[in-house]
Amino acid sequence: MDMKNLLETAKKHFKLAVEAGARQREREREDLRFQVPELQWDEAAARERRGGLLGGSVVPPRPMISISKLDQPIQLILNQERQAKLGVQVHPVSEDADEETAEVFQGLYRRIERDSQAHQARTWGFDRAVKCGRGVYRVSTQWDEESDPEMFDQEITIERILHQDMVYFDPAAQRVDFSDGNWAFQAAWVSIDDFKRQFPKASVSGAGYDLDGLAHDEPEWVRGAGDQQAILVTEYWYKVHDTETLEVDGRKREIDRVSVKWCKLTGVEILEKRDWAGKYVPIVKVIGKESWVDGKRDVWGLVRPAKDTLRAYNYWISTATEKLALSPRMPYVGAVGQFATAGEKWAQANRVNFAFLEYDAIGVDGQLAPPP
Numbered sequence: 001m002d003m004k005n006l007l008e009t010a011k012k013h014f015k016l017a018v019e020a021g022a023r024q025r026e027r028e029r030e031d032l033r034f035q036v037p038e039l040q041w042d043e044a045a046a047r048e049r050r051g052g053l054l055g056g057s058v059v060p061p062r063p064m065i066s067i068s069k070l071d072q073p074i075q076l077i078l079n080q081e082r083q084a085k086l087g088v089q090v091h092p093v094s095e096d097a098d099e100e101t102a103e104v105f106q107g108l109y110r111r112i113e114r115d116s117q118a119h120q121a122r123t124w125g126f127d128r129a130v131k132c133g134r135g136v137y138r139v140s141t142q143w144d145e146e147s148d149p150e151m152f153d154q155e156i157t158i159e160r161i162l163h164q165d166m167v168y169f170d171p172a173a174q175r176v177d178f179s180d181g182n183w184a185f186q187a188a189w190v191s192i193d194d195f196k197r198q199f200p201k202a203s204v205s206g207a208g209y210d211l212d213g214l215a216h217d218e219p220e221w222v223r224g225a226g227d228q229q230a231i232l233v234t235e236y237w238y239k240v241h242d243t244e245t246l247e248v249d250g251r252k253r254e255i256d257r258v259s260v261k262w263c264k265l266t267g268v269e270i271l272e273k274r275d276w277a278g279k280y281v282p283i284v285k286v287i288g289k290e291s292w293v294d295g296k297r298d299v300w301g302l303v304r305p306a307k308d309t310l311r312a313y314n315y316w317i318s319t320a321t322e323k324l325a326l327s328p329r330m331p332y333v334g335a336v337g338q339f340a341t342a343g344e345k346w347a348q349a350n351r352v353n354f355a356f357l358e359y360d361a362i363g364v365d366g367q368l369a370p371p372p
Contacts, residue, residue, distance in 0.1 A: 003270050010236045010265055013183050017168035018220070024298065025165040028132040031303040035074075035131060037066035040307075040314055049318075063318045063325070069310060074130055074302055081126045087113060112156050121160035125286040128164050133289065133299035136161045138186070139282035161186065167283060171297075177285055183238040184281045189223065189230040199271055204231060214268060221267030233271070236263050237281040334359065334372030 033039045041049070041064055051061035090106040092098055112118070121137035128135030137160050147153035161167060166187045173181030190198070196205040203209060211229060215222035221232045242257040260276040276282065288301040329350040332339075338359045339346040345354055361368055 003273075006263065006273075007265060007268075007270055010234075010238075010263070011267065013170070013238075014168065014185055014187075014234065014236075015220075017171060017185060020171035021168065024134075027300070027304065028134060028165055031132040031301060031307075034303055034307055034310075035068070035070060037068045040066045040068075040310060042311070045315075063321045064314075065318045065321060066314050067317060069313070070303060070306060077130050077302070078123070078127060081123060082119075085119075086122055087118075113158065115155070116158040118158035121158050122286075124160040124162075125164075125284065129286040129288045129301060131301050131303055132164075133287060133301040133304070134164050135286040136164045136167045137284050137286075139284070141277070161283075169283075169285070176287065176290070178283075179280055181281060183236065184283050185234045185236055186283065187232055187234040190233050192227075192229045192231060195231050195233070202266070202271055203269055204266060218267040231266055233264060233266055236265060237261070237276060237283070239279075239281070332372040335369040337362070338369055338372055 046064060049062040049064040051059045053059070088109055090102045090109060092102045125135030125137045137158065140157050140159050141154045142157055144153040144155040168185040168187070169178045170181030170183050173179075178184070192211065195202070199205055204211065204214070211222065212225075215225075215229070222229065223232075224230050238261055240259045240261060242259070244255045244257050246253055246255050258279040260278055260281060261273070262276045263273040264271045287299045290297065290299045292298075331350060332346065338361075340360050341358045345352075345357055346359075348354075349357060359372055
């Protein structure tokens, strides 16, 4: 596939993934924002309770209390994941495999996990799945700086992906881990200055390039204006299927040989391109609960089912607090002259809880008076 066709195919797939998962990503962002207590109030209710001017009259603010009741159950689940110490175990399964070889592979993989701090990547993906229903981490490669510089050795790494909503999968995938998907993207917004530094030979980095024109023609690939402009750079993995006919003892069957390609692109060009080692797209998806309704996949975590209940709870607590604050306190009643001593305390007694109050037992007529 030439570069032009590859770019057009990638853009078509990217648009498909963006449109298919738009509602899911918005729900994920809403769930993550809801964990911040002060953001648990919807904008309409918050606006009403902030107070301000209404028809020229000053409306005082009303209580808007948020009590986080999600932290404990979420932390309980995350602690269970940490204690489980998830990992990969290598076992011999074929006739030609043996325990010694499996132990060697196990040691190699253990080193990959240790050097990559893979537990952090898995824990972050699990954290996102618990909170908003979907998390991701990836398998990558990097140059081995400890090897001979002339050898160009690489090492495998397991890396966390901070923003799960910037990863796009083939919506036609059916398996839980999306391993049957034919392509996937990981996108990131890069400022124009950083882009020119990282990709000095790109056409966008050239002097006089009409970036405003690109923003007009490809608005989903450019955002901002002036020095604040940023370009969307995506990594694109896609599978290539080759059919091979296998014949053994006169029997034939066709085998699907899968290879994975990788490229990095913008909305106007392919920046890099190479083969990927392996037959799977190296992005691991972690999901919470999953459902299929009307042919659409929906995933969610612990937050979404609890949102309405917590909104109601916050409303009840705020309303109760408001009523208590507005409830009148009965005034003290006594004879004239009984409040002469410590009069300033008596003036605040309906608002301040003093340890004791003194009163004058002699009334104005010189007779003893009962306590106020």
